Amino acid sequence: MTALDDATVGRLVASAPNGAELTVPTYDRARLTTGIVHLGVGGFHRAHQAMYLDRLMAEGKAMDWAICGVGVLPGDARMRDALAAQDGLYTMVLKHPDGRLEARVIGSIKEYLLAPDDPEAVLEKMASPEVRIVSLTVTEGGYNIHHVTAEFDLDNPAVSADLADGAVPTTTFGLVTEALRRRRERGVPPFTVMSCDNIQGNGGVARRAFTTFARVKDAELAAWIEDNVAFPSSMVDRITPVTTDADRAMVATRFGIDDAWPVVAEPFEQWALEDSFPTGRPPFEDAGVQVVADVEPYELMKLRLLNASHQALCYVGYLAGYRYAHEVAERDVFARFLLGYMDAEGTPTLEPVPGIDLDLYKRTLIERFANPHVADTLARLCAESSDRIPKWLLPVVRHHLATGGPIEHAALVVASWARYDEGVDEAGEPIEIVDRLADRLHQAALAQRTDPLAFLRDRELFGDLVDDERFTAAYTAALASLHEKGALATVEALVARS
Numbered sequence: 001m002t003a004l005d006d007a008t009v010g011r012l013v014a015s016a017p018n019g020a021e022l023t024v025p026t027y028d029r030a031r032l033t034t035g036i037v038h039l040g041v042g043g044f045h046r047a048h049q050a051m052y053l054d055r056l057m058a059e060g061k062a063m064d065w066a067i068c069g070v071g072v073l074p075g076d077a078r079m080r081d082a083l084a085a086q087d088g089l090y091t092m093v094l095k096h097p098d099g100r101l102e103a104r105v106i107g108s109i110k111e112y113l114l115a116p117d118d119p120e121a122v123l124e125k126m127a128s129p130e131v132r133i134v135s136l137t138v139t140e141g142g143y144n145i146h147h148v149t150a151e152f153d154l155d156n157p158a159v160s161a162d163l164a165d166g167a168v169p170t171t172t173f174g175l176v177t178e179a180l181r182r183r184r185e186r187g188v189p190p191f192t193v194m195s196c197d198n199i200q201g202n203g204g205v206a207r208r209a210f211t212t213f214a215r216v217k218d219a220e221l222a223a224w225i226e227d228n229v230a231f232p233s234s235m236v237d238r239i240t241p242v243t244t245d246a247d248r249a250m251v252a253t254r255f256g257i258d259d260a261w262p263v264v265a266e267p268f269e270q271w272a273l274e275d276s277f278p279t280g281r282p283p284f285e286d287a288g289v290q291v292v293a294d295v296e297p298y299e300l301m302k303l304r305l306l307n308a309s310h311q312a313l314c315y316v317g318y319l320a321g322y323r324y325a326h327e328v329a330e331r332d333v334f335a336r337f338l339l340g341y342m343d344a345e346g347t348p349t350l351e352p353v354p355g356i357d358l359d360l361y362k363r364t365l366i367e368r369f370a371n372p373h374v375a376d377t378l379a380r381l382c383a384e385s386s387d388r389i390p391k392w393l394l395p396v397v398r399h400h401l402a403t404g405g406p407i408e409h410a411a412l413v414v415a416s417w418a419r420y421d422e423g424v425d426e427a428g429e430p431i432e433i434v435d436r437l438a439d440r441l442h443q444a445a446l447a448q449r450t451d452p453l454a455f456l457r458d459r460e461l462f463g464d465l466v467d468d469e470r471f472t473a474a475y476t477a478a479l480a481s482l483h484e485k486g487a488l489a490t491v492e493a494l495v496a497r498s
Helices: 009-015 043-047 049-058 074-085 119-127 157-163 172-186 202-217 219-228 245-255 296-319 325-329 332-349 358-369 378-382 385-392 394-403 408-420 438-447 469-484 487-497
Strands: 034-039 066-071 090-095 101-106 109-114 133-136 192-195 234-237 263-265 270-274 290-292
Touching: 034 049, 034 119, 034 172, 043 049, 043 090, 043 263, 049 066, 049 101, 066 074, 066 119, 074 109, 090 245, 101 245, 109 119, 119 172, 133 172, 157 172, 157 202, 172 202, 172 219, 192 202, 202 219, 234 296, 270 296, 296 325, 296 332, 296 358, 296 378, 296 385, 296 394, 296 408, 296 487, 325 332, 325 358, 325 378, 332 358, 332 394, 332 408, 332 487, 385 394, 385 408, 394 408, 394 469, 408 438, 408 469, 408 487, 469 487
Parallel strands: 034 066, 034 133, 066 109, 090 263, 133 192, 270 290
Antiparallel strands: 090 101, 234 270
């Protein structure tokens, strides 16, 4: 087994076990210069944006667009340490449905900085003229937007602290705003802020968050940001499970690489990106990115079909005793439930998507969910639901309530979330609720045994849905069935009715 770093990467293919499908960087990484600072270097970024850049570099392109990763949270020290020991290199393994493993060592991350250790180093890196893009994967909740008002939450304690005079920034908003202030002061053109998170209109959301923060901090700077900084929207897609010790062992035995933090992913990839980069960008289209004028049709397709379908399978599947997405999706009744939601409720809310066959796309989604080798956990899909359901599924519900369309599938999804947050599955096994609102959600879920609408009364999450008799009728019927008959029987009954 070979340690992974710049000194060994050139020998990896020759030393890999026979039959290993492995690609490594053949370009000169010493020639790379940083053009992108990325905040939030996790598994998805490393299997997606960093992979696309590595693909370009393998063709001798984008050599001045290497990535400087930035960790904003103290817990990001783990990623710092892993990448530092490996000169920024890591292994990406694609798990094909037939069991084939395809590995690629990614070399596009040139450096990594941890903001809590040295915020000044992060600020100066972002302020440097060579950096022309600051990109983000900070999760849906990382934009600090209120669920119901859709306004930036200025009462967030970390944000309030960053807004204080003379504060050393600790949040994404404080760091980016201060870096832009320095560029403006020095006459350096602003970088483009590129969101790569699963949020509808993520560019607009990012613009609203950063300009609101800046307006409170410095109104003149905020006006300059509004006039000069581009916030392109994007739609990103690749299922990327959390890396496990078993994945590390697989990389070691199958490919002969000692990698502290590899990343595993499905073969499917998609990135639709709005072409709005005043200070330039890599030739992403040469790497397979759909560079388009309008991202919205693509992002709505993904949010309301893929993301919402993940929520449709995860709660009922977990309650019924399954722990992996493929275990649920490979069962015919659950696959029919997902297709029923997509066909009857999700798809009617979409406009045509240029270049996409929606029927093929939906069938492909079921195949992707059922890939047993990805082993995507239901616990991962169930996490942070309070940031997901309001953005991904509730717009579908409101569309059909306004137009008289069907809502039964979506109502069951919301009810299954409420039942999941009771904290115990149908076999009596405890459920760990991973959500920033976990305590509040759990208490509301416990109350629904005597008050069926208790979970739905949270207006911060659900707005006025609790006042809509058509939705509450479907929701309470689904919740009662989950309590009395269980998830599988409830899904079977809905599929039979449909």
